[in-house]
Every structure is written in C-alpha cells, then in structure tokens.
Amino acid sequence: MSQEIIIDENYRMPEPVRVGEETGSLTRVMQQLVFTVDHKKLGLMYIGAGLLFFVIAGLLAGLMRIQLAFPNNHFLPPDVFNQSFTMHGTTMVFLVGMPLAFGFANYLVPLMIGARDMAFPRLNAFGFWVFFFSGLFLYFSYVGAPGLYAAGSAPDVGWFAYSPLTTKAFSRGHSTDYWTLSLLLGGIGSVATALNILVTVFCMRCPGMTLGRLPIFVWCMVVLSFLVILALPCLSACQIMISLDRYLGAKFFDTQAGGDAVLWQHFFWIFGHPEVYILIMPAFAITSEVIPVFSRKPIFGYPIMVAAVVAIAFISLGVWAHHMFCVGMVSLANAFFVTSTLLVSIPTGIKIFNWLATMYGGKLRFELPLIFCIGFLFQFLIAGLTGVMLAVAPFTWQLSDSYFVVAHFHYVLIGGLLFTIFAGIYYWYPKAFGKMPDHKLGLWHFWLFTIGFHVTFLPQHFLGFLGMPRRIYTYQDDRGWDTMNLISTIGVAIQAAGILFFVYNLIYSYIWGKKSGDDPWDAWTLEWATTSPPPEYNFAKLPVVKSRRPLWDAKHPEDPDWKHE
Amino acid sequence: MNYATTENPADWKLPSPRKLGILTLILAESALFTIFVVAYLFYMGKSLNGPYPHEVLEFPLLGTIALFSSSGTIFLAERCLHAGNKPGFSLWWGVTAALGVYFLYFTGAEWYHLIFEKNLTLASNTFGTTFYSLVGLHAFHVIVGVLLLLGILISALRGRLHSDHTEHVEAISYYWHFVDCIWIVVLTVVYILSVRVPQ
Numbered sequence: 001m002s003q004e005i006i007i008d009e010n011y012r013m014p015e016p017v018r019v020g021e022e023t024g025s026l027t028r029v030m031q032q033l034v035f036t037v038d039h040k041k042l043g044l045m046y047i048g049a050g051l052l053f054f055v056i057a058g059l060l061a062g063l064m065r066i067q068l069a070f071p072n073n074h075f076l077p078p079d080v081f082n083q084s085f086t087m088h089g090t091t092m093v094f095l096v097g098m099p100l101a102f103g104f105a106n107y108l109v110p111l112m113i114g115a116r117d118m119a120f121p122r123l124n125a126f127g128f129w130v131f132f133f134s135g136l137f138l139y140f141s142y143v144g145a146p147g148l149y150a151a152g153s154a155p156d157v158g159w160f161a162y163s164p165l166t167t168k169a170f171s172r173g174h175s176t177d178y179w180t181l182s183l184l185l186g187g188i189g190s191v192a193t194a195l196n197i198l199v200t201v202f203c204m205r206c207p208g209m210t211l212g213r214l215p216i217f218v219w220c221m222v223v224l225s226f227l228v229i230l231a232l233p234c235l236s237a238c239q240i241m242i243s244l245d246r247y248l249g250a251k252f253f254d255t256q257a258g259g260d261a262v263l264w265q266h267f268f269w270i271f272g273h274p275e276v277y278i279l280i281m282p283a284f285a286i287t288s289e290v291i292p293v294f295s296r297k298p299i300f301g302y303p304i305m306v307a308a309v310v311a312i313a314f315i316s317l318g319v320w321a322h323h324m325f326c327v328g329m330v331s332l333a334n335a336f337f338v339t340s341t342l343l344v345s346i347p348t349g350i351k352i353f354n355w356l357a358t359m360y361g362g363k364l365r366f367e368l369p370l371i372f373c374i375g376f377l378f379q380f381l382i383a384g385l386t387g388v389m390l391a392v393a394p395f396t397w398q399l400s401d402s403y404f405v406v407a408h409f410h411y412v413l414i415g416g417l418l419f420t421i422f423a424g425i426y427y428w429y430p431k432a433f434g435k436m437p438d439h440k441l442g443l444w445h446f447w448l449f450t451i452g453f454h455v456t457f458l459p460q461h462f463l464g465f466l467g468m469p470r471r472i473y474t475y476q477d478d479r480g481w482d483t484m485n486l487i488s489t490i491g492v493a494i495q496a497a498g499i500l501f502f503v504y505n506l507i508y509s510y511i512w513g514k515k516s517g518d519d520p521w522d523a524w525t526l527e528w529a530t531t532s533p534p535p536e537y538n539f540a541k542l543p544v545v546k547s548r549r550p551l552w553d554a555k556h557p558e559d560p561d562w563k564h565e
Numbered sequence: 566m567n568y569a570t571t572e573n574p575a576d577w578k579l580p581s582p583r584k585l586g587i588l589t590l591i592l593a594e595s596a597l598f599t600i601f602v603v604a605y606l607f608y609m610g611k612s613l614n615g616p617y618p619h620e621v622l623e624f625p626l627l628g629t630i631a632l633f634s635s636s637g638t639i640f641l642a643e644r645c646l647h648a649g650n651k652p653g654f655s656l657w658w659g660v661t662a663a664l665g666v667y668f669l670y671f672t673g674a675e676w677y678h679l680i681f682e683k684n685l686t687l688a689s690n691t692f693g694t695t696f697y698s699l700v701g702l703h704a705f706h707v708i709v710g711v712l713l714l715l716g717i718l719i720s721a722l723r724g725r726l727h728s729d730h731t732e733h734v735e736a737i738s739y740y741w742h743f744v745d746c747i748w749i750v751v752l753t754v755v756y757i758l759s760v761r762v763p764q
Binding site for chain 1: 577579580581582585586589590592593594596597599600601604607608611612613642678688690691692693695698
C-alpha cells in the first residue's frame with residue numbers, strides 16, 4: 001500500500017504512431033491493405049480482387065466469342081482457345097464467384113449480427129492473401145508453365161480437367177501443375193474463410209440475436225460456409241491425387257495400370273456440384289435482403305425460406321452424377337440422380353414464390369438493387385427450367401456438352417449470380433463509401449447488360465439444339481450455326497458496354513456521388529444502424545436485438561416487430 | 566439508436582470460438598479423408614499385379630496400441646490441468662507426445678519393410694497408390710499433432726502455461742482424438758477388410 005503514484009500534470013501521452021500510418025500516402029495505403037485484419041477492408045479487397053479477375057476472365061470470353069463469330073475463323077489458334085476456356089472457367093468459379101461471396105460475407109456478416117469483427121481476424125487476412133496469391137499463381141502459368149518441355153503455357157484441360165487429359169502423357173510441361181497447385185492453395189484459403197464465417201455467426205452474435213432472428217443473408221452465408229467446408233476438401237483430395245499421379249507415378253487415374261478415369265469424374269463432381277450451390281448462395285442471400293427492403297414488407301415465410309436453403313444445400317450433396325449421365329452408369333444410378341436433382345427444384349421453387357409473395361402487395365421502390373433483383377428472378381427462372389430439362393437423363397444424352405449446357409449455366413451464373421452481385425454492390429455501396437450510386441448510370445448499366453446478356457446467351461440454347469458442341473474452336477460454314485454465333489458475339493460487346501457503365505458508376509459516385517447518410521434505403525438490418533462507412537469497431541455500443549428487424553423496432557417503438565413474432 | 570433492452574445481455578451465452586473452430590476444421594478434414602478412404606475401398610481387390618494386401622500387410626498391433634492409449638493419456642493430462650496439477654499435466658502430455666512419436670516410428674519401420682523388402686511403392690499398383698496416400702495422409706496428421714503437442718509441452722515445461730490456455734489445450738486434444746478416430750477407420754479398411762478381399 002505504500003507505493004506512491006506520482007502525477008506529473010505537464011506530462012502528455014505521446015500520440016500513438018500506428019504501423020502503416022507514418023509515411024506518405026501511397027505507401028501508407030499499400031501498408032494498410034497488406035497489414036489490415038479489419039473484416040470490412042478485407043471484404044472490399046475480396047470484392048475488388050473478384051471484380052479484377054472478373055474483367056480478366058471476361059476479356060478471355062470476349063476473345064473466344066470473336067473467334068467463334070464466323071465459321072472457319074483463325075483469330076485464335078486452337079491451343080490458345082483451349083487455354084482460354086480453361087482459364088475463363090477456372091477464374092470465374094474460383095477467383096470470381098467464391099471471392100465475391102466471401103467478400104460480401106466478410107463485409108456484412110459481422111455488421112448484421114452486431115459483432116465488432118470476425119471471430120479470427122488474422123485467419124481472415126490469411127484466407128484473403130492465400131486466395132489472391134493462388135490467383136496470381138494461376139496466371140503466372142502464362143509465363144512459367146512451359147517448363148523444360150516448352151509445350152503448352154496456361155492450363156488447357158478444361159475447368160473440370162477430366163482424366164486422362166491431366167496425365168503426363170497428354171499434358172506435358174507444367175501447365176496442369178499450375179492449375180492443380182493453384183486450386184489446392186485456393187482451397188485452403190476458402191476453407192479458412194468459411195470456417196471463420198461459421199464460427200463468427202455461431203459465437204459472435206450480439207445479445208438477443210438468436211438463430212431464428214438472423215437475417216436470411218447470414219443464414220445463406222452459414223449454409224454456403226458449410227458447403228465449402230464439406231466440398232472444398234474433396235477438391236483438395238482430387239488435386240493431391242493428380243499431383244501424386246503426375247510426379248510420383250501413382251495410379252489413381254492411370255487406366256493402363258488399373259486406375260479408373262471415371263473415378264476422377266465422381267470425385268470432381270462430389271466437389272463440383274455443391275460448388276454450384278456455393279456460387280448461387282450469395283444470390284439467394286442478397287435477394288432475400290433487397291426484395292423486402294424495396295417492397296417495404298418483411299420477407300414472406302422466413303422459416304420456410306431458411307428451411308429451403310438448408311434443404312437445397314443438403315440435396316446438393318447427393319446430385320453430383322447428373323454431370324455424368326453420358327459416361328454409362330447403371331440405370332439405378334441414373335434414376336437416383338435424376339430424382340435427387342429434380343428434388344432440388346422444390347425448395348428452389350419455394351424460394352422464388354416467397355420472393356414473389358414478399359413483393360406482392362408491397363410498395364415497390366424501383367431503385368437499382370430491386371431492378372437487378374427482378375432481372376435475377378426472371379433469368380434464374382429460365383436457368384432453373386433449363387436445369388430441370390437437363391436433370392432428365394435422356395435429355396442430357398441428347399444435349400450434354402452442347403451449347404445448350406453452356407447457355408444453361410451462364411443463365412445461372414450471370415443471370416442469377418452476377419445480377420444479384422450488382423444488386424448487392426448498389427445496395428451496400430452507400431454503406432461502404434457513404435455515397436449514393438448514380439441512378440441514371442445504373443440504369444444504363446442494367447439495360448445494356450441485360451440486353452447484352454440475353455443477346456449473347458439466348459441463341460446459345462438453340463445452337464445447342466442444332467448440335468453445336470461446347471469447347472470447339474471453330475466450325476464449318478454449312479452447319480447453320482453462323483448467324484446465331486455472330487449474334488451471340490455482338491451481345492458480348494453490349495455486355496461489355498454495360499460493364500463500362502458499371503465501373504464508371506463506381507468511380508463517378510465515389511468522387512461526385514451524393515452523400516448517402518447512414519441509412520439511405522430505410523432498411524431494417526443492423527448494418528444500417530452504424531455510420532456509413534462504419535468505424536473500425538463497427539458499433540460503439542453493442543446492440544441488443546429483440547426481433548428479426550431490429551431497426552424497425554428502433555424506428556417504430558410504438559409498434560415493434562417483437563410484439564408480433 | 567434506442568434498442569429495447571428487456572432481454573438481459575448478461576444472460577447471453579455463446580459457444581467458444583476456439584472449440585467451434587477446431588470442430589469445423591475436423592469436419593473439413595473428415596471430408597478430405599472420406600475421399601481417400603473411398604478411393605481405397607473402390608480399388609480394393611482391383612490391383613492388376615502384386616504385391617497384394619494379404620501378402621504384405623501385417624496387423625500394426627504395437628502402433629495401434631500406442632495411438633489408442635495416447636487418447637487416454639491426453640485425457641489424463643487434461644484432467645490434471647483442470648485440477649491445477651501442472652507436473653501431472655506435463656507428464657501425461659509428454660507421454661502422449663511420446664506415444665505419437667512411437668506410432669510414427671512404427672509406421673516408418675512398416676513403410677521401410679514394405680518398400681525395401683516387399684517392393685511395394687506408390688507406383689507399384691492401385692493398392693500401393695491408395696495405401697500409401699491414405700496411411701500417409703493419416704501419418705501426416707499425426708506429425709502435425711505431435712508438433713502441436715510438443716509446442717504445448719515446451720511452454721508447459723517453461724512454466725508458461727496458464728489457466729487461460731485451457732481452451733488451446735482442449736482444442737489440440739480434440740484434434741488428437743480425431744486423428745485417433747481416423748486411425749480406427751484406416752485400421753478397419755486397410756488392415757482388417759482389405760487383407761480378406763480375394764484378388
């Protein structure tokens with residue numbers, strides 16, 4: 001007790017100098033990007049990197065469409081064409097779709113559940129950088145892959161890399177190894193981030209935020225993370241097997257030594273089909289937030305919506321072989337996978353009807369997010385219908401590996417996923433930057449992109465019916481495919497114009513956009529309770545939640561939701 | 566913002582992030598192992614040439630005993646930690662690590678025997694491919710587990726292990742039990758089932 005405390009009135013604490021803030025501006029920004037463990041910065045970095053890779057993969061698609069615009073065209077040599085579709089597919093799935101999903105989850109999940117950060121912030125940074133370097137590694141193959149054999153450069157085995165294309169005999173040089181190792185690395189990053197999201201949601205919710213009150217966005221991200229945890233390790237196993245085959249002489253997929261090439265297809269699609277639902281989950285997530293807010297009604301059938309997402313994820317683990325109807329499985333297997341695939345349409349249909357029921361009788365505000373979500377509803381319906389057609393084995397026997405399949409999954413991934421990504425970016429842009437996105441530029445973006453999208457991909461359904469196989473680099477002029485291919489290529493130019501408006505809008509609104517205020521859309525979830533952009537700690541005082549729409553309760557104390565739930 | 570505050574935040578209890586994190590990791594690892602186990606089962610009895618499992622595999626009795634008993638010793642170590650008995654903790658934790666090291670030695674000796682005396686390598690046939698990849702993947706997890714065990718052991722011996730580390734210890738013990746459980750599957754599939762399958 002005898003210790004004396006000397007108080008020096010004149011002493012002033014030195015200003016804390018934080019790492020990354022002591023030098024000039026560009027260095028400082030770079031340092032902040034590299035050192036940050038803040039979920040909001042990492043979320044924006046995920047989205048930024050995803051959009052960067054999106055532009056690169058989109059350019060590859062543009063090159064392929066130019067090659068296919070005319071019969072007997074020689075714009076791209078065949079080997080470059082093979083590399084282009086492989087890189088396009090791999091990039092869009094692993095370096096665009098998943099990072100965008102993780103970006104939105106990273107930015108929004110902690111805010112929506114009233115937490116100050118993710119459960120493991122450093123693991124979060126690890127996940128981002130591993131993903132980013134796996135992407136750079138994949139693209140480095142253009143420079144580094146020829147190796148000693150001087151054969152091939154970028155990977156050219158297709159994004160599902162069917163065996164035996166990946167064996168040493170058919171894939172010389174190191175291009176396949178770049179593909180393999182990049183996905184192995186990316187898989188580690190994805191599992192890390194998915195683990196982080198799960199733990200965050202289950203362990204970091206603010207008081208009162210029970211599982212039954214989670215925004216549906218958060219539910220979808222939980223389901224997405226579960227799928228990543230279950231599916232991505234299967235892909236990693238596949239990549240380990242290929243590497244063992246190629247470098248240590250293992251016989252997993254070596255048919256001459258008793259290996260089985262079809263086993264690769266099973267293993268790949270056990271990962272690959274849940275992956276499809278991983279990619280569409282952000283679409284469900286964003287739509288379920290945007291439609292209620294812009295219809296001024298709570299989501300219709302909350303418990304059913306959550307159950308439907310969980311059911312979709314569960315069923316999606318047992319449908320993989322519908323990608324393999326043409327390899328000659330036994331009839332019983334065909335029947336099983338047809339049935340399980342058709343079952344997916346039930347919960348998916350429930351979701352579409354519930355979104356419509358949310359809009360029905362609502363006071364619709366046709367802002368950019370709602371416009372893009374309405375586009376999503378129409379296009380996802382078409383994608384679902386062609387999906388149901390392809391689920392029927394005899395139909396697939398006719399149209400497998402044709403442009404019909406290409407059209408189907410582009411309707412899912414562009415018409416479905418990408419449209420809602422745009423909706424999400426416009427919806428949360430004010431939250432992230434404090435500025436409103438420009439409505440007029442957004443409308444240009446919407447109409448150009450929508451028209452361009454349909455002009456590109458609608459004719460591809462019919463090209464499929466006419467027998468045009470996917471992944472061919474050119475075709476003869478007597479097939480009757482030339483007009484529709486030309487139309488399809490013109491559509492790409494219109495889409496690209498739309499994307500230019502989108503990118504311009506992001507920059508324009510950041511500099512000249514109107515100030516948005518904290519809650520420009522009059523929304524109901526917790527991310528709008530804090531400032532725009534949110535401070536590093538998100539909430540000065542952790543909120544306490546009593547219903548599914550905490551901000552409604554706060555704004556309408558006379559008639560809060562918790563009285564009715 | 567004025568939030569309704571009738572629910573008492575003090576009553577708000579959520580699971581521990583570390584425990585849930587390790588359980589999620591275990592789920593992911595299970596998916597990884599599943600694929601290798603399925604590959605082993607798929608190629609069982611399908612090798613085009615020898616050596617075959619029933620010719621070369623011997624039941625790994627000592628290794629199995631070591632690994633299974635290590636699950637018991639890690640439990641004893643944890644019980645000591647909860648009772649505040651630090652020397653007891655270090656002892657049982659060290660025994661666990663030693664049993665893990667012995668298992669690795671046993672596997673190494675088995676592989677030496679298989680490679681140099683029985684001529685079974687990864688490239689021999691589909692049995693060799695699936696055997697070494699599955700058992701090797703498990704052994705790799707044992708190596709990681711042993712390194713984690715040794716890390717904790719060193720900090721315990723240096724007196725740096727405190728009561729707020731119980732969760733770290735618990736997470737590592739979950740992982741170790743998981744590695745043990747995987748061995749039950751590997752043992753059943755590789756050493757019990759496949760040696761009985763006719764070629």
